[in-house]
Amino acid sequence: MALPVVIVGAGLAGYNLAREFRKLDTETELVIIAGDGADFYSKPMLSNALASNKTAATLVMKSAEKMEAELNATIFARTEVVGIDREKQMLMLSDGQVQTYRDLVLAVGAEPIxxxxxxxxxxxxxxxxxxxxxxxxxxxxxxxxxxxxxxxxxxxxxxxxxxxxxxxxxxxxxxxxxxxxxxxxxxxxxxxxxxxxxxxxxxxxxxxxxxxxxxxxxxxxxxxxxxxxxxxxxxxxAVGLHPNNTLAEAAGLRVERGVVINRQLQTSDGHIYALGDCAEVDGLFLPFVMPIMHAARALAQVLAGNAASLAYPAMPVLVKTPACPTVVSSPAVGALGEWQVNVTEEGVDARFINGQGQLLGFALCGAATKERQSLLPQLPPVLA
CATH class of the missing domain: 3.50.50.60 (FAD/NAD(P)-binding domain)
Structure with a gap:
């Protein structure tokens, strides 16, 4: 009997991967294990829910039951994975059960510092x-x-x-x-x-x-x-996040800042993958929505047996502060260059330029945010 693909985590990373995988493979058994209630909601909306008069209940877009039906998956809600037996390709669960896997995906996110x-x-x-x-x-x-x-x-x-x-x-x-x-x-x-x-x-x-x-x-x-x-x-x-490495470390996977993955989102174990806020690739730890979406599409192809390699284009971050609309595409860590900043009453247009005059990043506030679309094509990819 064929073993299932198992995803640990039912956040944006886990559910977006499941959706992308089902577009390519409708037959392979899919299991999702979540420590929370496994209802689908958008985590980025938590920090602007009050202004939208949202409650925890109204933030939920689809229940775990609806997600289970939509994805043709088995979802275990409020269930913790307490251990990974890599040799047997088996998970030990908090309720005493075990779950085998063909391929395992860690989408366990990050924890507050x-x-x-x-x-x-x-x-x-x-x-x-x-x-x-x-x-x-x-x-x-x-x-x-x-x-x-x-x-x-x-x-x-x-x-x-x-x-x-x-x-x-x-x-x-x-x-x-x-x-x-x-x-x-x-x-x-x-x-x-x-x-x-x-x-x-x-x-x-x-x-x-x-x-x-x-x-x-x-x-x-x-x-x-x-x-x-x-x-x-x-x-x-609200001092920041650190990748949730506990399960990966206990299983003996390679961990640095996050769970280390290659361009196929594969960990140091050939049958275990990771994506989202728990993972790092080429030293990059990017706890934002757009990297998750790109990673989910690439990993879905890999799990479906197709050739794929993770790449990140420039991915600006929208800061959800209506009092000061702001969008940022940060230069790479260690990039050589300097900020050229133009401040007016209406906004701030800051551009990070290297010695050859190439745009490597920008920070736009207020009215200057309208420059985002014209500047974005000039930026180099984050991960080519």
């Missing part, structure tokens, strides 16, 4: 990484007037902008001197901060959270490295 915070309330700091987290966070917002957000990167700024729709004051603590320090050059970051501040976001730059205490009466007090103490009704951590 946990800050080492002092204080008796440190374990009450929230993070939002999936729909259950969002339901918990949103359920605590009634009556909340101020949320301290730890981290002024992409997710921190998106949540800050989103909280404004609920009339909540966000206070963003960022160790750098400008927001989005990994995406925007300083001048663009300053302009971006000005727009969000005008909308009602407060930034505290050049500081780290050291401890979280219970405040007198109710709420919390966040103690910063500067000595300042910030009062808050809730504290949300």
């Amino acid at each position: 946990r800050l080492r915070l002092g204080g008796e309330a440190a374990d009450e700091v929230l993070s939002v990484n999936h729909i259950d987290d969002f339901a918990h966070f949103a359920g605590k917002l009634d009556g909340v007037k101020r949320v301290v957000i730890l981290g002024g990167g992409l997710i921190g700024c998106e949540f800050a902008n989103d909280l404004l729709a609920r009339g909540i004051e966000p206070v963003v603590v960022e160790s750098a001197t400008t927001p989005l320090p990994r995406l925007l050059p300083p001048q663009a970051g300053e302009w971006f901060a000005t727009k969000l501040q005008a909308a009602g976001v407060r930034f505290v730059f050049g500081a780290l959270a050291g401890a979280v205490h219970h405040a007198t009466g109710s709420g919390f007090e966040v103690e910063l490295s500067s000595g300042e103490r910030l009062g808050a009704d809730l504290v949300l951590s």
Whole structure:
């Protein structure tokens, strides 16, 4: 009897792979194992759901049962994979069952980085990484007037902008001197901060959270490295993600920052693949939607027995901050060149140019975002 293709994870990576695979192969048995409820939703929508009046329930686009029927798959929801027997091509599941596989795909995503915070309330700091987290966070917002957000990167700024729709004051603590320090050059970051501040976001730059205490009466007090103490009704951590490597490491797969894969998305085991936020290829760890879509299409071809190789074109990132529309296509890490920045009242047009005059990246804010389509074809691919 033929063994199934098994996908561990039912997020954007897992479900998009399953859809692409079913376009090519309608017969091979397909099994999806999910630690959550396995309902289909778009994770990027979590950070702008409040402004859209979305709840955890209304964010769900299709139930696990509908996905099971649509994909002609068997879906095990709220089931953990506790071990991989590579020799027997078998998974050990949290309910005591085993699941064999022909090919195994790890689409297990990434986990929030946990800050080492002092204080008796440190374990009450929230993070939002999936729909259950969002339901918990949103359920605590009634009556909340101020949320301290730890981290002024992409997710921190998106949540800050989103909280404004609920009339909540966000206070963003960022160790750098400008927001989005990994995406925007300083001048663009300053302009971006000005727009969000005008909308009602407060930034505290050049500081780290050291401890979280219970405040007198109710709420919390966040103690910063500067000595300042910030009062808050809730504290949300948004300092970044790290690939979920636990299962791969325990199975003896090659892991560096993420699970190491080749251009066919194959790990160090010929029958195990990985994609999405848990994987890295050629040193690239790209926890964004577009890389997932390209990877899913390539891996579907490989699993269907066709020749394919992963390639990434330039893939701009849209920052979901309506107070300051922003789109970024970052230059490669270590790229040689310099930012050429044009700041006007209407926006910021920042372009990263090398010594030969070639465009290697851009950061566009405000009205300058209209230049995205004309600049995109000039960029080199991320992975050729």
